[in-house]
Amino acid sequence: MSTAIVWFRQDLRLADNPALQAACEQCERIVPVFIDDPRDSTVARIGAASRVWLHHSLVSLGNSLEQAGSALICRQGDPLEILEALIDECGATRIFWNRCQDPVTIARDKLIKTSLAALEPKTFNALLIHEPWTVLKKDGTPYKVYTPYWRVASAAYDGDRDRHQPLPAPASIPSDAVCRKLRGASDIEGLGLLPDKSWPASMMSHWSVGEQAATTQLEHFLGKHVERYADGRNLPAESATSRLSPYLHHGEISPRQILARLTRGRELSALGDDETVYAKEVFWREFGYSLLFHFPDMPTKPLDRRFSNFPWKKGQKALQAWQQGRTGVPIVDAGMRELYATGWMHNRVRMIVASYLVKNLLLHWRQGEAWFRDCLVDADVASNVMGWQWTAGCGADAAPFFRVFNPVLQGERFDRQGAYVRQWVPELADVDDRHVHQPWSLSAAARAALDYPEPLVDLKISRQQALDAFAEIRG
DNA sequence: TGAAATGTTGGGGCG
DNA sequence: ACGCCCCAACATTTC
Numbered sequence: 001m002s003t004a005i006v007w008f009r010q011d012l013r014l015a016d017n018p019a020l021q022a023a024c025e026q027c028e029r030i031v032p033v034f035i036d037d038p039r040d041s042t043v044a045r046i047g048a049a050s051r052v053w054l055h056h057s058l059v060s061l062g063n064s065l066e067q068a069g070s071a072l073i074c075r076q077g078d079p080l081e082i083l084e085a086l087i088d089e090c091g092a093t094r095i096f097w098n099r100c101q102d103p104v105t106i107a108r109d110k111l112i113k114t115s116l117a118a119l120e121p122k123t124f125n126a127l128l129i130h131e132p133w134t135v136l137k138k139d140g141t142p143y144k145v146y147t148p149y150w151r152v153a154s155a156a157y158d159g160d161r162d163r164h165q166p167l168p169a170p171a172s173i174p175s176d177a178v179c180r181k182l183r184g185a186s187d188i189e190g191l192g193l194l195p196d197k198s199w200p201a202s203m204m205s206h207w208s209v210g211e212q213a214a215t216t217q218l219e220h221f222l223g224k225h226v227e228r229y230a231d232g233r234n235l236p237a238e239s240a241t242s243r244l245s246p247y248l249h250h251g252e253i254s255p256r257q258i259l260a261r262l263t264r265g266r267e268l269s270a271l272g273d274d275e276t277v278y279a280k281e282v283f284w285r286e287f288g289y290s291l292l293f294h295f296p297d298m299p300t301k302p303l304d305r306r307f308s309n310f311p312w313k314k315g316q317k318a319l320q321a322w323q324q325g326r327t328g329v330p331i332v333d334a335g336m337r338e339l340y341a342t343g344w345m346h347n348r349v350r351m352i353v354a355s356y357l358v359k360n361l362l363l364h365w366r367q368g369e370a371w372f373r374d375c376l377v378d379a380d381v382a383s384n385v386m387g388w389q390w391t392a393g394c395g396a397d398a399a400p401f402f403r404v405f406n407p408v409l410q411g412e413r414f415d416r417q418g419a420y421v422r423q424w425v426p427e428l429a430d431v432d433d434r435h436v437h438q439p440w441s442l443s444a445a446a447r448a449a450l451d452y453p454e455p456l457v458d459l460k461i462s463r464q465q466a467l468d469a470f471a472e473i474r475g
Numbered sequence: 476t477g478a479a480a481t482g483t484t485g486g487g488g489c490g
Numbered sequence: 491a492c493g494c495c496c497c498a499a500c501a502t503t504t505c
Contacts, residue, residue: 234476347476348476351476355477390476397476399476399477400505401477401478401504401505402505403476403477403478404477404478405476405477405478406477406478406479409477409478410477463478467505
């Protein structure tokens with residue numbers, strides 16, 4: 001009897017899962033396993049919020065597998081050692097998995113693949129539309145500007161649509177008593193992904209986890225919000241973004257599934273304006289993975305090497321005020337509090353709080369990147385690092401100038417009624433619309449009546465400091 | 476996926 | 491009626 005291990009990683013779904021599909025087609029018995037690798041390097045290791053999500057996602061996947069007559073085995077430790085032990089225990093003759101694309105995991109898995117050569121490991125692309133080495137400029141070098149990347153990547157999708165169609169879930173996942181015995185009742189609990197604190201429960205009260213929930217959210221977004229996406233996505237008080245990022249990060253849904261459902265048989269080039277803006281967001285994720293693959297030191301080193309000499313400040317108090325949402329800038333504090341409470345932040349606000357950290361507080365983008373990685377349920381190294389480098393000005397940004405956001409203008413433009421600020425900063429609930437994004441312009445008496453911090457820094461002065469610092473390094 | 480400085484226009488107040 | 495000034499609103503330029 002042929003037995004296959006299916007190693008689940010960032011693909012916690014049954015549908016559009018080519019490794020699972022191939023195993024079901026080729027083998028008579030399937031052993032699904034998830035391995036938590038506690039030795040992951042700092043950059044690849046996901047943070048506390050993502051681990052909480054992961055716990056619930058594994059529970060959901062485990063339930064789906066059980067409904068299909070199978071069972072999920074969870075282990076913690078060195079993946080190669082665990083896989084070798086498991087191969088002995090269940091007599092596996094083959095192993096299948098879907099590829100991850102961050103540098104740490106690529107290097108680790110390459111070794112594992114070699115070590116397990118006797119089982120002819122078979123790996124698949126389920127993470128991306130285009131794997132990073134397949135989209136290059138004519139001269140063979142990677143894109144560093146998004147727009148030309150999008151042109152080529154979207155045309156490649158349109159030119160080979162059949163290949164990008166998602167797979168259905170396998171009709172059945174053959175298992176037997178031996179496999180089920182390998183799974184102890186408390187396997188998922190045993191990974192210790194849930195800290196013994198109260199925040200995980202309140203954070204997860206904002207979410208519904210799992211493959212089914214991901215599909216429901218996609219349908220909700222496409223049915224209601226995508227038609228006004230170009231404008232609506234910028235308004236943090238409205239839930240007009242897709243909110244699919246945590247599902248994508250853990251692989252509860254795939255980009256192939258999203259694009260197939262968005263396009264419904266059309267080419268990307270035939271989509272309406274709002275749909276195109278959304279499709280481009282999906283390809284921003286692809287672009288992030290491409291950058292990370294071709295510039296693997298991006299998590300720690302600026303893409304623009306001039307920034308190695310940027311005079312970042314050190315300020316533990318300022319960093320803490322930012323993390324806790326007590327900077328005195330309403331839109332910044334609202335975003336940071338939304339992040340801490342829900343594990344997620346609206347994308348427009350991510351740009352604003354990030355810009356404030358690096359260009360007003362002049363703190364290193366890596367400190368912001370680390371905080372986001374720890375707090376976001378969608379923390380994806382590629383997207384997170386790309387976003388922070390973009391904000392800091394050292395990443396892939398085609399702008400020919402040093403971009404500095406003004407959080408007051410951003411707030412007034414995208415949260416005109418202050419609804420978002422009032423939701424997350426209740427101290428400002430009664431401040432009128434004209435002052436809600438700049439409470440320091442209230443009279444001294446009105447300010448004293450508010451239990452809200454004075455601004456940490458002057459926006460105009462700190463902006464000028466950032467511009468001066470950039471002038472120093474730009475050569 | 477920007478902001479601030481600078482330039483232009485046009486309506487209203489006023490002598 | 492007219493010119494002048496002021497300034498808001500909008501447009502353009504610059505980093």
